Every structure is written in structure tokens, then in C-alpha cells.
Amino acid sequence: MHEYEALIVGAGGAGLYAALEASKTGKTAVLSKLFPIRSHTGAAQGGIGAALGNLEEDKPEWHAFDTVKGGDYLTDQNAAILLSEDAIQAVYELENKGLPFSRTPEGLIDQRRFGGHTRNFGEAPVRRACYAADRTGHMILQTLYQQCIKNDVVFFDEYYVLDVVMEGQRCSGLVTVNFSTGEIHIFKAKAVLFATGGFGRMFRITSNAYANTGDGQALLINRGVPLEDLEFYQFHPTGIRGLGILITEGVRGEGGILRNAKGERFMERYAPTLLDLAPRDMIARAIHSEIQELRGIKGDGSVDDFIYLDATHLGKEKIEAKLPDIAEFSRTYLGVDPADKPMPVHPTAHYAMGGIPTDLIGRVIFNSQGTTYEGLYAAGECACVSVHGANRLGTNSLVELIVYGRRAGQHMAQYVKGADFGIVPPDVGEPARARLAELQSQRNGPDPESLRQEMQRVMMENVGIYRNGENMAKAKNTLGEMRQVYTQIKANDPSKAFNTQVLEILELGHLLDLAYMMTACALNRQESRGAHAREDYPERDDKNWLKHTLAWLEDGKIRLDYKNVDISRWAPKPRKY
Amino acid sequence: MKITVEIQRFNPESDSKSYTQKYKVDAEPTDRLLTVLLDIKGTQDPTLGIRKSCAHGVCGSDAMVINGKERLACKTLIKDVAQGEGAVIRVEPLRNLPIQRDLMVDQHKFFKNYMHVKPYFMSSEEPKEKEFRQTPDERQKFEEGTKCILCVSCYSACPVIQEVNPNFLGPAAIVQAARFNDDSRDEGFEERLLQLDYPDGIWPCESRFECTRVCPRGIKITKTINLTKRKIQQHKS
Ligand SMILES: Cc1cc2nc3c(=O)[nH]c(=O)nc-3n(C[C@H](O)[C@H](O)[C@H](O)COP(=O)(O)OP(=O)(O)OC[C@H]3O[C@@H](n4cnc5c(N)ncnc54)[C@H](O)[C@@H]3O)c2cc1C
Ligand code: SF4
Ligand code: FES
Numbered sequence: 001m002h003e004y005e006a007l008i009v010g011a012g013g014a015g016l017y018a019a020l021e022a023s024k025t026g027k028t029a030v031l032s033k034l035f036p037i038r039s040h041t042g043a044a045q046g047g048i049g050a051a052l053g054n055l056e057e058d059k060p061e062w063h064a065f066d067t068v069k070g071g072d073y074l075t076d077q078n079a080a081i082l083l084s085e086d087a088i089q090a091v092y093e094l095e096n097k098g099l100p101f102s103r104t105p106e107g108l109i110d111q112r113r114f115g116g117h118t119r120n121f122g123e124a125p126v127r128r129a130c131y132a133a134d135r136t137g138h139m140i141l142q143t144l145y146q147q148c149i150k151n152d153v154v155f156f157d158e159y160y161v162l163d164v165v166m167e168g169q170r171c172s173g174l175v176t177v178n179f180s181t182g183e184i185h186i187f188k189a190k191a192v193l194f195a196t197g198g199f200g201r202m203f204r205i206t207s208n209a210y211a212n213t214g215d216g217q218a219l220l221i222n223r224g225v226p227l228e229d230l231e232f233y234q235f236h237p238t239g240i241r242g243l244g245i246l247i248t249e250g251v252r253g254e255g256g257i258l259r260n261a262k263g264e265r266f267m268e269r270y271a272p273t274l275l276d277l278a279p280r281d282m283i284a285r286a287i288h289s290e291i292q293e294l295r296g297i298k299g300d301g302s303v304d305d306f307i308y309l310d311a312t313h314l315g316k317e318k319i320e321a322k323l324p325d326i327a328e329f330s331r332t333y334l335g336v337d338p339a340d341k342p343m344p345v346h347p348t349a350h351y352a353m354g355g356i357p358t359d360l361i362g363r364v365i366f367n368s369q370g371t372t373y374e375g376l377y378a379a380g381e382c383a384c385v386s387v388h389g390a391n392r393l394g395t396n397s398l399v400e401l402i403v404y405g406r407r408a409g410q411h412m413a414q415y416v417k418g419a420d421f422g423i424v425p426p427d428v429g430e431p432a433r434a435r436l437a438e439l440q441s442q443r444n445g446p447d448p449e450s451l452r453q454e455m456q457r458v459m460m461e462n463v464g465i466y467r468n469g470e471n472m473a474k475a476k477n478t479l480g481e482m483r484q485v486y487t488q489i490k491a492n493d494p495s496k497a498f499n500t501q502v503l504e505i506l507e508l509g510h511l512l513d514l515a516y517m518m519t520a521c522a523l524n525r526q527e528s529r530g531a532h533a534r535e536d537y538p539e540r541d542d543k544n545w546l547k548h549t550l551a552w553l554e555d556g557k558i559r560l561d562y563k564n565v566d567i568s569r570w571a572p573k574p575r576k577y
Numbered sequence: 578m579k580i581t582v583e584i585q586r587f588n589p590e591s592d593s594k595s596y597t598q599k600y601k602v603d604a605e606p607t608d609r610l611l612t613v614l615l616d617i618k619g620t621q622d623p624t625l626g627i628r629k630s631c632a633h634g635v636c637g638s639d640a641m642v643i644n645g646k647e648r649l650a651c652k653t654l655i656k657d658v659a660q661g662e663g664a665v666i667r668v669e670p671l672r673n674l675p676i677q678r679d680l681m682v683d684q685h686k687f688f689k690n691y692m693h694v695k696p697y698f699m700s701s702e703e704p705k706e707k708e709f710r711q712t713p714d715e716r717q718k719f720e721e722g723t724k725c726i727l728c729v730s731c732y733s734a735c736p737v738i739q740e741v742n743p744n745f746l747g748p749a750a751i752v753q754a755a756r757f758n759d760d761s762r763d764e765g766f767e768e769r770l771l772q773l774d775y776p777d778g779i780w781p782c783e784s785r786f787e788c789t790r791v792c793p794r795g796i797k798i799t800k801t802i803n804l805t806k807r808k809i810q811q812h813k814s
Binding site for chain 1: 695
């Protein structure tokens with residue numbers, strides 16, 4: 001049995017920042033199923049938002065307001081204010097740790113425009129996104145990993161967390177499997193942080209990595225932890241046609257324009273002030289409508305129709321300097337140079353606003369009063385603070401990783417000094433060991449690959465950009481049945497070491513649980529808010545639904561409760577851009 | 578189009594040596610090779626061992642030797658490596674590192690060399706203002722090294738490691754050192770110098786350019802190594 005005061009699960013931006021903080025005073029280790037630098041934070045492109053005001057006047061208060069309005073008022077306002085205030089310090093700290101931001105001629109951190117980020121409460125777009133070309137996430141991940149090396153942080157690479165050890169309301173360790181041997185390893189800890197990222201892989205078209213399978217969220221629901229606001233899932237408007245690979249909003253931040261088959265800048269009709277820099281939920285819906293109304297490029301209204309993202313007027317030099325990776329993705333996967341021709345794009349499943357409920361220092365919450373577990377933390381995309389409410393603004397995820405990853409890490413550092421180790425029974429790994437043995441029992445079972453594809457289709461068609469009660473009710477039943485089928489799945493690969501099939505089957509189980517829960521939550525919420533757009537309830541309903549959902553999965557059934565939204569600063573208003 | 582994918586297989590639990598297995602598949606010319614490999618894994622042979630994550634060339638998980646050349650499977654389209662019906666694509670694990678299983682190699686030595694060069698920002702002072710100032714030109718000077726995704730392709734393709742000195746630090750580690758040495762804000766050059774200037778350090782490089790040819794991020798690796806050699810020589814004289 002391994003023993004560490006603080007354990008961090010996940011080596012993306014949130015996990016690494018927390019590890020840097022926790023390891024200052026506590027004996028800390030990071031466990032990650034991927035090599036740390038392969039984490040999906042490295043794929044983030046466009047920027048990290050902070051009101052530095054390096055190019056024009058900006059204020060944290062404006063950033064906080066945009067975050068709240070962008071989240072369609074489901075954002076906890078105290079969390080958003082904290083986010084926007086701490087963002088400034090966070091960005092400077094990253095720079096001081098060596099992060100190679102792009103620069104202004106004066107040598108300051110350069111900033112660009114991004115969707116939904118405005119000056120003076122919605123007047124016009126503002127330059128708030130700090131960036132390093134279109135590789136901002138790569139630079140953040142590299143910088144944090146480098147600092148971890150410098151500070152001798154301990155890593156267990158390619159350790160896959162299978163379960164969490166709970167003693168009542170307290171977390172005392174983890175059950176993991178070492179990928180390179182197939183052996184179960186037990187870790188004892190005073191405090192555990194989950195920073196396991198998102199779960200875009202439940203959809204057919206996604207910007208997310210194969211590894212984004214919601215493991216942390218799924219492990220915790222099986223230990224009775226609720227999830228918050230799972231019904232809010234963001235579709236990013238511009239994924240590469242057919243593949244879903246992300247084309248950053250930074251393209252529009254630099255002046256790129258969305259056009260339909262007639263060449264019209266259609267956002268003029270949907271968001272007259274912010275146009276192509278309106279929030280993502282609105283643009284994704286606008287694209288959907290253009291396609292439905294047969295103004296997509298193919299013009300047949302089909303699921304694989306698309307529109308154009310035009311950056312040709314930016315010129316080759318600007319594109320190569322500010323968006324070099326985008327240019328390369330476009331050339332590699334589309335055979336199109338964005339300086340010559342517009343890029344064919346359509347919405348792609350991108351980001352989970354909901355997740356493991358936490359308070360403002362990352363402690364996991366287990367009821368509607370906000371009571372927290374002891375020694376159990378979450379941060380990053382897997383968590384829900386909630387700063388993103390019903391729809392996240394671009395650049396705010398990277399901010400969240402740094403701001404809330406750091407806050408959680410700091411609190412852990414302090415907490416472990418005053419806490420004792422809990423009890424980890426010696427046989428705590430047995431259920432996991434039995435599960436793996438059962439999976440590898442060499443009997444016949446249903447085919448995991450077709451189940452995965454079916455789940456991705458069901459989610460894409462029924463719980464995507466637009467939703468309605470009838471289809472979701474059917475989808476929920478289907479997913480319930482699929483969860484039954486899943487229990488019969490067996491692995492054909494009998495090897496212990498380097499067994500990718502076994503892990504992929506476990507990941508599929510996680511996705512199915514979350515898909516089922518998301519569908520139930522989306523079916524339950526009878527209004528439209530942010531990314532949750534119901535055809536049968538097209539209006540936002542503050543009277544009945546200005547509240548966070550908490551959902552539990554208990555013996556295959558969903559139990560729901562609600563939690564108040566912090567609206568202490570700005571009263572909810574209709575959302576126009 | 579119908580093609581054959583020939584994959585070098587090895588499972589340490591059941592095989593004494595590597596062998597080739599052929600899979601027939603129907604693929605679109607614009608499909609990513611990674612997708613095709615995962616289709617094979619999903620529908621023909623779930624025991625195929627392969628690492629992957631981002632699927633668009635930014636995480637460095639799926640470098641392998643494709644038709645004799647190091648490439649990322651997710652950044653390789655079928656039409657890049659197979660011409661016409663019946664074409665054969667040969668896929669092998671990276672070279673110069675022990676094979677773990679099928680297309681997965683043990684990257685410990687690569688990462689050990691990477692960490693050896695102290696690949697992190699060092700500065701003794703706090704910035705005078707909130708950020709260290711740096712002009713766009715100064716920033717551009719170390720651009721190349723920041724692009725590296727530690728995919729191991731260059732290390733695998735290096736003929737010096739293969740034929741001359743298996744303990745050579747390797748291209749990526751030097752690129753990573755240069756990323757900091759050339760950063761106007763950094764003060765770690767002297768410390769990193771010790772990590773580069775020794776017989777197995779930077780000097781075994783013979784400018785054979787294989788690393789530069791395979792780097793999926795288009796980094797001018799050989800040039801970066803030569804500039805770093807020159808910087809060390811100038812510093813010492
Ligand atoms: C293409 C793309 C572009 C983006 N661009 C931006 C942007 O410009 N600005 C912005 O703000 N946001 C952006 N985002 C969103 C943002 O990048 C992510 O939300 C964020 O990086 C998530 O970070 P994380 O630390 O929570 O998790 P991740 O970086 O996803 O890391 C998860 C970690 O958990 C580990 N893990 C998972 N499961 C297990 C397990 N069972 N056992 C052990 N370890 C496990 C993984 O190995 C990994 O290390 C983008 C997202 C995508 C997909
Ligand atoms: S230098 Fe290029 S080939 Fe070598 S590890 Fe970095 S990205 Fe890969
Ligand atoms: S899977 Fe990330 S580089 Fe290919």
C-alpha cells in the first residue's frame with residue numbers, strides 16, 4: 001500500500017496546479033492514466049481570460065458579469081467574481097513561471113477578443129483573452145509540468161484510478177490499476193482531489209480526446225456522490241466538418257466570419273451587437289437553424305451539412321502568426337489553406353458545464369445545503385463550482401483550472417497538516433480485482449464497439465443542441481437498456497499487462513452512466529437556459545428553474561434535488577447580445 | 578478503398594519475438610490512420626495495443642513508424658501513405674526504445690533524458706512589474722522549442738542513437754533545453770550547460786537531419802542543436 005498525504009487524480013491543468021500547491025507542505029503524488037503532458041489541457045487553443053487591460057480598459061467586474069450573463073444566470077455569482085479577480089494574478093503567475101505568452105510591441109502579454117467577453121457590461125467585444133498563438137493550453141500544460149519536475153512532484157504515470165475509498169463522509173484513499181503490469185495498487189491518503197476532465201466521448205462528433213470519458217465523475221456517483229447541472233453540455237460552434245476537431249473561437253476573435261450558402265454573415269440576424277463573438281450556445285443554435293432552413297453549404301438540411309468559417313480576409317501573415325496550428329489542422333484534415341478558402345465547420349460536442357459539485361475551495365458537496373465531504377476535492381472540467389452556469393464562455397475553462405485548481409491545492413496543503421490518515425481496509429481492492437477478473441473471464445458477451453457507437457448516436461441525436469421531452473424519454477429508456485447490456489460485456493484480451501481493451505470497456509461504462517444521468521437531468525429541466533435548449537419549453541423560466549440540479553444514481557434509478565444559485569450581485573435579466 | 582494494414586505485433590506475455598499480422602480494411606482516402614487502426618481494434622482484433630488521446634496531432638501519444646517513417650497516426654491520412662486499391666501500409670512501433678506491446682514502446686529513457694536537461698524556467702529575480710517584459714522578437718527567438726509535444730519521433734529516427742551511441746541525449750531533450758536557453762527571461766543557461774556539455778550530451782549529434790525530417794511539429798531540430806552547440810562553444814571561449 002502506498003501512502004501519501006495528498007493525492008491528485010489527473011495531470012491536466014487543474015491537477016498539476018493543485019499538485020504544485022499541495023506539495024509545498026504535504027507529501028503529494030499525482031496519478032494519471034495518461035502521461036501528464038498528453039492530458040487534454042494541451043489541446044486548448046485560443047486563450048485564457050483575465051482583465052489585465054493590457055490593450056484597452058478592462059475590469060474584473062466586467063469579466064464576472066460576462067461570465068454570469070454567458071452562463072444564463074445559472075452561474076454562482078460569488079464564484080464568478082472570485083474567478084475574474086483571481087484570474088489576473090493567475091495569469092501573471094503563469095507568466096512568471098515561464099509561460100511563453102504572445103506579446104504586444106511593448107512587451108506585455110498580448111490579448112485578443114473572444115465570444116461573450118465585453119467591455120462595460122455588454123457594450124462591445126473587449127480584448128481579454130491572453131494567449132500563446134493558438135497553443136495556449138499546450139503552453140499551460142508544459143509550463144505546469146516543467147514546474148512539477150523542478151519541484152520534484154511525484155508522479156504515477158499510467159495508473160488508472162478504479163475506485164475511491166470512502167469511510168462514511170470521508171475519503172481515505174484510492175484503488176488503482178497499473179497499466180504496465182495489470183496489478184492493483186492501493187493508495188492511502190488524507191485528502192484526494194479529482195481533476196479527471198470531461199466526457200465529450202459520449203457524443204459521435206466531439207472536440208474531445210479519446211481519454212475524455214468522465215472517469216472521476218462516474219467513480220464518484222457509484223460511491224453515492226451527486227453530480228450538479230449535468231444537463232448543461234456545450235456544443236462548440238466550429239468543429240471541422242465530419243471530424244469535430246476544434247477550430248478555436250480565436251479565429252473569430254481575430255476577425256473571422258461565419259457565412260451560410262448565400263455568403264451571408266448570418267449572425268447579424270441572431271446577435272446584432274456581438275455578431276460572430278456571441279456566446280457559443282447562441283452561435284451553435286444559429287448554425288443549426290441555418291442548416292435546418294436549408295441555408296447550409298450543402299443545402300439539404302442533413303445532419304452532416306455545414307457552414308463556412310471565413311478567415312481569408314485576415315491574410316496569410318496574420319493567420320500564420322496568430323493561428324498557426326489552426327492553419328495546419330485545416331491543411332492536414334481538410335486540404336484547405338484558411339488564407340485561401342473558408343473552412344467547412346459545424347458544431348462539435350465540447351465541454352461539460354456540470355460535474356462534481358464543490359464549494360469555493362474545491363471541497364466536494366453532498367447535499368442541497370452545500371455540506372461537504374472530508375478530504376474529498378474536485379477541480380477543473382470534472383467539477384462544478386459553478387462558474388459556467390448554463391453555458392461556459394471561451395477562455396474561462398483554463399482560468400478555472402488555474403484559479404480553482406490552485407485554491408483546492410492550497411486548502412489541501414493546509415488540511416493535511418491537521419488531519420490523520422483514515423482507515424483503508426486491506427481487502428479494499430478486492431471488488432476491483434474481481435471486476436477485472438470477471439471482465440477477463442473469457443466468456444462471450446455483447447460487442448463493446450457497437451454499444452459505444454450506439455450510445456454516441458443516441459446522445460448526438462437526442463441530447464444535443466436542441467432537445468425535446470419525447471425524444472429524450474425514449475433515449476433515456478434506450479440508455480437504461482444499454483446499461484443492462486453493458487453488464488454482460490467481456491474482454492477478449494486475456495493479458496494482464498498493457499491491456500487497453502479492459503480500460504476502454506471500463507471507460508465505456510463510465511460514459512454510459514453519465515449519458516443516462518445527463519439525459520434524465522435534461523428531461524427533468526422543463527425550460528431552455530444556456531446550452532440546454534428545449535423545443536417543447538423554449539423560454540427560460542426563472543420562477544421555477546433558477547436552481548442547480550443535483551442528481552444521484554441509486555440502484556439504476558435517478559434521484560434529484562436542487563441547490564440555490566448565488567445571485568447576490570446581479571439580478572437575472574433576459575439575455576440579449 | 579480496400580487496403581491492407583500490416584502491423585508488427587508483440588505481446589510479452591505470449592510471444593518470444595515480434596511478428597507481422599495483416600488486416601484487410603475498407604477505408605476512405607481522407608480517413609486518419611489512427612481511426613483505421615482503432616477500427617481494426619474495435620471490429621477485428623481488440624488485443625491490438627496502441628496509445629492515443631487527442632486524435633489531432635497535439636498530444637504526442639501515437640507516434641509510430643509508418644511505411645518506414647516516424648509519424649503520428651492521427652496526423653496521417655490514408656491517402657498520404659497508400660496509393661490506390663490494394664495498397665499496403667506497414668505500421669511498426671518506434672525504434673530505439675524497448676517494445677512494451679505491439680505499437681507501444683517504453684518511453685522512460687526518453688523522459689529521463691528530457692528531465693536531465695532541466696527543462697524548466699529559472700529566474701533568480703521577481704519581475705520588476707507584474708510580468709517579465711519580452712518583445713515579440715525576443716519571444717520569437719525560442720518559438721521552435723515551445724512547439725515540441727514530446728512525441729518521441731525524433732528520438733526514434735535518430736541514426737546516431739541507432740548506430741553510434743545509444744546513450745546520446747537525443748534531439749528532443751536538446752530542443753527543450755534550447756527553448757529555455759534562448760528565452761530572454763531565463764537565467765538557467767549555466768546550469769543547463771552542465772547537462773549538455775559532456776560526451777553523451779549534445780556532442781554525439783552528427784547533423785544527419787533525420788529528426789528534422791520526421792518532426793510532426795515541423796521543428797528545425799538540427800538547426801536548433803547546431804545553434805546550441807555554437808552557443809556553448811562561444812560561452813566557453
Ligand atoms: C480542443 C479544445 C480546445 C479548448 N480550448 C480552450 C481554450 O482556448 N480556453 C479555455 O479556457 N478552454 C479551452 N478548452 C477547454 C479546456 O481545455 C478543458 O476544459 C480543460 O483543459 C480541462 O482540464 P482538466 O485539468 O480539468 O482535465 P484534462 O486536461 O482533461 O486532464 C484530465 C486528467 O485526468 C486524468 N485521468 C482521467 N481519468 C483518469 C483515471 N481514471 N485515472 C487516472 N487519471 C485519470 C488524465 O490522465 C488527465 O491527466 C478546450 C477544450 C478542447 C477540447
Ligand atoms: S522535437 Fe519534434 S519529433 Fe522530437 S519529440 Fe518534439 S515534437 Fe516530437
Ligand atoms: S493522438 Fe494525440 S498526437 Fe495523435
